[in-house]
Amino acid sequence: GLQEVLEEHKISLRRRCERVTEGSDEPGSRTLLNRIYTDLYITEGQSEEVNTQHEVKQLERASRIQNLHDSPIRCHDIFKALPDQHGAIRVVLTNGVAGVGKTFSVQKFTLDWAEGLENQDVRVVVLLSFRELNLIRGEQHSLLTLLHVFHPTLQKLPAEQLAAHKLLFIFDGLDESRLSLDFNHSRLVSDVTQKSSVDVLLTNLIKGNLLPSALVWITSRPAAANQIPPSCVARVTEVRGFTDAQKEEYFRRRFSDEELSSRIISHIKTSRSLHIMCGIPVFCWITATVLENMLTTEQRGELPKTMTDMYSHFLLVQTRRKKNKYHEGHERSPQELMEADREVLLKLGRLALEHLEKGNIMFYQEDLEQCGLDVTEASVYSGVCTEIFKRESVMFQKAVYCFVHLSIQEFLAAVYMFHCFTSRNTEVMNRFLGEHHTIKSLLGYFRKTSLEDFLKRIMEKSLFSKNGHLDLFARFLHGLSVESNQRLLGGLLGQTENSPETIQRVINNLKEMNTVRISPDRSINIFHCLMEMKDLSVYQEIQQFLKSENRSEKLSEIQCSALAYMLQMSEEVLDELDLQKYNTTAAGRLRLIPAVRNCRKARLESCSLSEISCSSLVLALKSNPSHLTELDLSGNDLKNAGVKKLCGFLQTPLCKLQILRLKCCSLSEISCSSLVLALKSNPSHLTELDLSHNNDLKDAGVKELCGFLQTSLCKLQILRLRDCSLSEISCDSLCLALKSNPSHLTELDLSDNDLKDAGVKELCGFLQTPLCKLQRLRLWNCMLSKISCDSLCSALKSNPSHLTDLDLGWNDLKKSDVQQLQDLVNRLHTGICGVVGIILEERS
Numbered sequence: 001g002l003q004e005v006l007e008e009h010k011i012s013l014r015r016r017c018e019r020v021t022e023g024s025d026e027p028g029s030r031t032l033l034n035r036i037y038t039d040l041y042i043t044e045g046q047s048e049e050v051n052t053q054h055e056v057k058q059l060e061r062a063s064r065i066q067n068l069h070d071s072p073i074r075c076h077d078i079f080k081a082l083p084d085q086h087g088a089i090r091v092v093l094t095n096g097v098a099g100v101g102k103t104f105s106v107q108k109f110t111l112d113w114a115e116g117l118e119n120q121d122v123r124v125v126v127l128l129s130f131r132e133l134n135l136i137r138g139e140q141h142s143l144l145t146l147l148h149v150f151h152p153t154l155q156k157l158p159a160e161q162l163a164a165h166k167l168l169f170i171f172d173g174l175d176e177s178r179l180s181l182d183f184n185h186s187r188l189v190s191d192v193t194q195k196s197s198v199d200v201l202l203t204n205l206i207k208g209n210l211l212p213s214a215l216v217w218i219t220s221r222p223a224a225a226n227q228i229p230p231s232c233v234a235r236v237t238e239v240r241g242f243t244d245a246q247k248e249e250y251f252r253r254r255f256s257d258e259e260l261s262s263r264i265i266s267h268i269k270t271s272r273s274l275h276i277m278c279g280i281p282v283f284c285w286i287t288a289t290v291l292e293n294m295l296t297t298e299q300r301g302e303l304p305k306t307m308t309d310m311y312s313h314f315l316l317v318q319t320r321r322k323k324n325k326y327h328e329g330h331e332r333s334p335q336e337l338m339e340a341d342r343e344v345l346l347k348l349g350r351l352a353l354e355h356l357e358k359g360n361i362m363f364y365q366e367d368l369e370q371c372g373l374d375v376t377e378a379s380v381y382s383g384v385c386t387e388i389f390k391r392e393s394v395m396f397q398k399a400v401y402c403f404v405h406l407s408i409q410e411f412l413a414a415v416y417m418f419h420c421f422t423s424r425n426t427e428v429m430n431r432f433l434g435e436h437h438t439i440k441s442l443l444g445y446f447r448k449t450s451l452e453d454f455l456k457r458i459m460e461k462s463l464f465s466k467n468g469h470l471d472l473f474a475r476f477l478h479g480l481s482v483e484s485n486q487r488l489l490g491g492l493l494g495q496t497e498n499s500p501e502t503i504q505r506v507i508n509n510l511k512e513m514n515t516v517r518i519s520p521d522r523s524i525n526i527f528h529c530l531m532e533m534k535d536l537s538v539y540q541e542i543q544q545f546l547k548s549e550n551r552s553e554k555l556s557e558i559q560c561s562a563l564a565y566m567l568q569m570s571e572e573v574l575d576e577l578d579l580q581k582y583n584t585t586a587a588g589r590l591r592l593i594p595a596v597r598n599c600r601k602a603r604l605e606s607c608s609l610s611e612i613s614c615s616s617l618v619l620a621l622k623s624n625p626s627h628l629t630e631l632d633l634s635g636n637d638l639k640n641a642g643v644k645k646l647c648g649f650l651q652t653p654l655c656k657l658q659i660l661r662l663k664c665c666s667l668s669e670i671s672c673s674s675l676v677l678a679l680k681s682n683p684s685h686l687t688e689l690d691l692s693h694n695n696d697l698k699d700a701g702v703k704e705l706c707g708f709l710q711t712s713l714c715k716l717q718i719l720r721l722r723d724c725s726l727s728e729i730s731c732d733s734l735c736l737a738l739k740s741n742p743s744h745l746t747e748l749d750l751s752d753n754d755l756k757d758a759g760v761k762e763l764c765g766f767l768q769t770p771l772c773k774l775q776r777l778r779l780w781n782c783m784l785s786k787i788s789c790d791s792l793c794s795a796l797k798s799n800p801s802h803l804t805d806l807d808l809g810w811n812d813l814k815k816s817d818v819q820q821l822q823d824l825v826n827r828l829h830t831g832i833c834g835v836v837g838i839i840l841e842e843r844s
Helices: 002-017 055-065 102-114 130-134 143-150 159-164 198-207 222-227 244-254 258-268 272-277 281-295 307-326 334-358 365-370 375-380 406-422 426-433 439-448 451-463 471-480 483-492 500-511 520-532 537-547 557-569 586-591 593-598 611-623 639-650 669-681 698-709 728-740 756-767 786-798 815-828
Strands: 019-021 030-032 042-044 091-095 124-129 167-172 215-220 235-239 385-389 400-403 574-578 599-603 630-632 659-661 688-690 718-720 747-749 776-778 805-807 837-839
Touching (some): 002 102, 130 167, 258 272, 258 281, 272 281, 281 307, 307 471, 307 483, 365 400, 406 426, 406 483, 520 593, 593 599, 698 728, 786 815
Parallel strands (some): 718 747
Antiparallel strands (some): 385 400
């Protein structure tokens, strides 16, 4: 009987997963999953930016770093350990931006299991979406009744059998959850028949209190993934969408006409932004929908080259489909179509804008009704706003809606905002821009506000958003100001001033925008807005700059943003990024910081790094740090706060930094404490550390540093502590630390510190250690006398074979004081002693 139950369950899951909706839920639009499924690029781990950057930015990163250092994982192998991993993987958390294919991966995994093709060691797969779970969030259930509700085929499965078999629970779409998952204070549930709230059941299942042998797979958009504590997760993976080869495979699988698929592939390669966005499967569907329509009809006109172009055409295709489906009559122009559907599209735009501001991607019927939409109007545009959850069961009569993709929501929000500007809808404008005026002054303000002023204020608002959630919205608004898109969308946008002079003023505003208080990463969106307006001047200037051998011309700030973007997106890794070599302003140099993502050596000396730019730097370093081996931040007033941020990068497992220079950075003991904690967690690569000219470091800072030096994994070869207000106490600390781990250090610079003879005597305790391999020792201006020379001479006699460079300049020494050392060199340099070059500068 049990086998029959499980077979019936497999049949049910196969029926549920074998056909999928690709973008639209129109009748007849469901497609066989196996016909269109293209393998996705899934990797172990996740980049550090996923919780802080707009999803389009994450996609840009993924498009560049694919295949550089990651080993892709098949979705079927999500619970299989890699060769170097030990122990069972019980809970997997899979991240990925909206529309990247997380749900398709889950469905493919489930379908292949149900058909007996993969993962047959799992006895029961329980597929649940958070959309479904939201509908019963106020009810009390046991795990057993929860299974019965969503999988009626399992009603005959006895409770005792749940623990006896290997179960896999798949929870799809954590970002859509309206449950309160509290992993710290939820009550303990360990019995599958014990009733509780749904969120308590889930937390106990994930923590392993309930069915500890069961596997759990959770998918989520990145921003919501932090709801699951890292301690509960055995593996984190990231779905990065399609690689370049997979993009082509998608279009070839979708179209049987080889010529059509080749033309589409060729066209998307002409636009960097379109090609990047096609990393998302749902954008491939949008692109295919638009280009198939344009290339297979009599329609004339230029194919879309920008994101705004593509979405404007997509909206037009949707209105055409709606017209063909619901209306009879003569063929109408795009303008007539838009005018006929203007009211409904604007209602959708209002829904999009209001929920974009709130951060919502899902809405219920009452949300639609608040915007004047009824369910029928929304369903007519099923390729735009889709009813994403329907059940025939009486229990699930409440429908949930969302836009086909977040970018469609952002586009429609921009359309509605543009309409509000042209129609002078002061209430919406006031609320969005956060202005506080009297009604009279507000009406006067918006009557005289020009297009360039409006777009400038939108741009400023978007730049100040922390995670860039308005970036694409701002790009679309600028793209909608272009005459070709206004012509395409007809009366939907309303009448506006788009003379060449006005457009040029908008472009000039973008190029001259002040971003002193904006992070360099955020400033790059200004460049993207120019591209959406089809102004290629900055792009072409930077292309010419990169080709030129003479790079002395002065770069504007917007040119620096464009250069940073192009360098970080380049497939060729930059050997060295030296900001001082670029002829630009201080603000321009800061805008170049994002380019450190794609270089081996980063020299950022004296660039006036602020806390904002330091945060941007660390964000860039953490996103894909595997290339960087050398980082010089000398001459920047980082202080303790800046160093603490930097440590977030140093402790990242992918950090391969070998050389770190922090000269003259206003560091203190606190900075050393942060550094040591970070370096202890990831110490094996660093070979050179320069902390010179930090007067507040003092003996306490060196004592902290010694906690790292004595770590067995420390491979430091060069240590510079020049002018750090050190005394003999530091020499004692260094001696003790280096004695315990002495074999790597070849250069030590303690110049410009008041070490005195007592300090050198302590230091000699290390020099005479047989494992000491020191080759260069610099003690310039350390208040030394002949006593220090005697101590050094005694130490070198006992371990003379490595030292080749000794700097004793600018001390209270005469030539006669170092005679004994010199004699030792002359006597032994052809024997066991290396050649010691003694530098002696007498005080004038």
